[in-house]
Amino acid sequence: MRNIAHTYYPQSGRLVILGAGESGVGAAILGKDKGFDVFVSDMGVIADSYQAQLEEEGIVFESGQHTEELILNAAIVVKSPGIPERAPLIKKLRSLNIPVISEIEFAAQYTDAKLICITGSNGKSTTTMLTYYMLQKAGINVGLAGNIGKSFALQVARSPFDTYVLEISSFMLDDMYHFRADIAVILNITADHLDRYEYKMENYVNSKFRMIQNQRAEDYFIYCVDDEETVKALPRFQIQAQQLPMSQLQVLTVGAYVDENNNLKINIPNRDEFEMNIEELSLQGKHNVYNNMASGLIAKVQELRNQSMKESMGSYVNISHRLEHVALIGGVNYINDSKATNVNSVWYALESFSPNIVLLLGGVDKGNDYEMLRDLVRQKVKAIICIGKDTSRIHDAFEDEVDVIVNSSSMEDAVNMASHLASKGDTVLLSPACASFDWFKNYEERGDKFKEAVMAL
Template identity: 70%
Template sequence: MLSEQQHMEQSEKKLVVLGAGESGVGAAVLAKQKGYDVFVSDSGLIAEDYKQQLIDLNIEFEEGSHTEGRVLNADIIVKSPGIPQKAAIVKKVREKGIEVLSEIEFAARYTLAKLICITGSNGKSTTATLTWFILQKAGLNVGLAGNIGKSFALQVANESFDYYVLEISSFMLDDMTQLKADFAVLLNITPDHLDRYDYKMENYVESKFKIIQNQREDDFFIYDIDDEEILNGLRKYKSKATYIPFSQQKILSEGAFLDENSTIIIKVTNQPTFAMSINELALQGKHNVYNNMASGIVAKVLELRNESIRESMGEYQNIAHRLEHVAQIAGINFINDSKATNVNSVWYALESMPANVVLIMGGVDKGNDYNILKDLIHSKVSAIVCIGKDNARIHEAFDDETDVIVNTSSMKEAVTLAYHLAKKGDTVLLSPACASFDLFKNYEDRGDQFKAAVREL
């Protein structure tokens, strides 16, 4: 938290937010509240609801380009995680020595809440939401933010939570220097999306391990001891925190492990041992056992009752339209991610998926830059089924990255075609990257139509 003196000093400071999505607009709202001279700049078009928020608060903004002189005149830059470090404007900002922060780091300066920071290549959204659900059901005053829900900065501006569960991507970690995680959770590290890291795995691993930087003796580091990249990273990156591992391969004296491959056991110092059959978990699958272990350790360290944790793990349901598991038909999983109305959201959805995805995408394109998706499309997507009135830019972006790209004119047609393109073990993922207003009322209507079409197969 900042002192009164620092508050007075910042009132004259110029703060520029690069990117006017959920995190950027949230950062702008908080900065305005804290007395900064705020300007928002987005090289693309700003969604109407975000634009209206800025207008209502009399926050200056521009869209369609960055006015270089205005940006480079800033004292502080809050950068959207979706903007690469190699972007021309970011390079110029760094050359000038202007302080660059992520929205998460900026917001953390203005809250005394405990921060439960969750990262990993896969399972972040599920583990963050599950952790929030367990804590909230147990009666804790807890918010959910990061790459999920309303932005952390907006919640810090408008709410007063005692805890925040934050889903943190490597992109966010790249712009963090001072943030301290009271709980740092590292789920896994797999060699995906390395285009942002000069195609060097060690750079990506370094980014993920920034989750433990600045931790102190009274903090906790919760990690998957079965993950080879994490084990390698542990030799290089150190935290002063208490280390608590989880494993499906080893019996541990402290942490979470499987007893006879069927029961999750969680042992935390000075707390009653927790035990729950994996068959009783609401979220099934090997990867979800890991996710439940990580969430369970957080809950045990916070001294929540075993009955409460067990109840929450047994009845948890993924949030609607955000990586929502709809059904498994003929061995094919159908996932509804209709809430993914921009490219970044699709990136996060694809990074959490196993390989062999049939991707349903398209709609009202707001000038999307599809470049950040190319590597993931190439490595994970076997076919793209376009839904929307104009799919030319999707074809243009991904013709060389996947074998099949087809157009459809209704959700029912898209789901039926995706079903025929998929094989047993594949995933059909609705993650549109676009607004829904050409064929649907909103993203909820689009997701509901997807679920209805799946159930009719």
């Protein structure tokens, strides 16, 4: 049990799980297998599939409520990342000195596997999936978990791997204390979810840097020296791990960089140099060069062969809803970037395409500052079609920057409008900058509806 010494958390007694999604149900099953008295509580309605799983395991649960007398007697609590620290129930648990931790923290106690942990405001899903793909192709016994894939706890309990690639959000990191990453990656840090961090950027940055807590001299820390917030924060932290920076703006003796001939180069002490032209990467665009650098550095640390790395970096197909090519219809390119739920993700998307973009923007606004998009919108966007309920701030931000800005009544309506506004050679881009919960269940449903509407043209 390499990550968390037994002394930190109770190893028996009552385990309460708050939230019965993928991570909660996985933690409940692991807890049951380790001999805890497990109780699962969810304020919302538990999905049928998860209810069936809990029933099959004989785990007691409640749905649609939190019964305090069944929760406040816990020895340890594992909570869903979605429950904020300010929730009254969490405050009560804290006041009683009951440990409240994340599923990742809980499960890490019970595995000796190598943990590769990736965070960042943008690009973490792509980098996590690419890394997983590369390691799997190289024959490593690797699992995929965290914000993506099957629950880490469930895999540790029932189908363990030698190595895990974990996509970690700041919300997860907030409830991680003694966990240790063998390889920690911070891709970038831009304003996101600030409502959870008292609207203070420093609090959000500190949350991301929890990724490197507990690292040792034999571990690795991968980060981007082109990222302003990351570089600004570095002096505040004592970094024990070996540092592997990456840059597209400067030549680095150790780490990853792009040379004057557009070759991605990776240099790590005691490993042979890696080189690949960025035009050969299957994922194109500046942001994807960073994602490839991070995955490439991980692969090198894991001593993958250069040929294996090149094959993977040249053949990987991106995840759904992240700059996903849907169709070319009448010479117009349709791109589904529904996973872009913040302004910075949209910046990356706009940066990836040539001018004459018809942009589908909007949804539940999380207090977005659209200022950083203004120049790119002016240079590249010919029309904006607003989707969802929060459209006034989009109009205010971009009315002077584009010739056409209109509201739509549905995704089908938005796609039809876009098809009439776009000409041959243009790109219709769904990259909303907002959450999806007004018109859709989640960003996946939003992206699927976009793809359906495109295919119906």
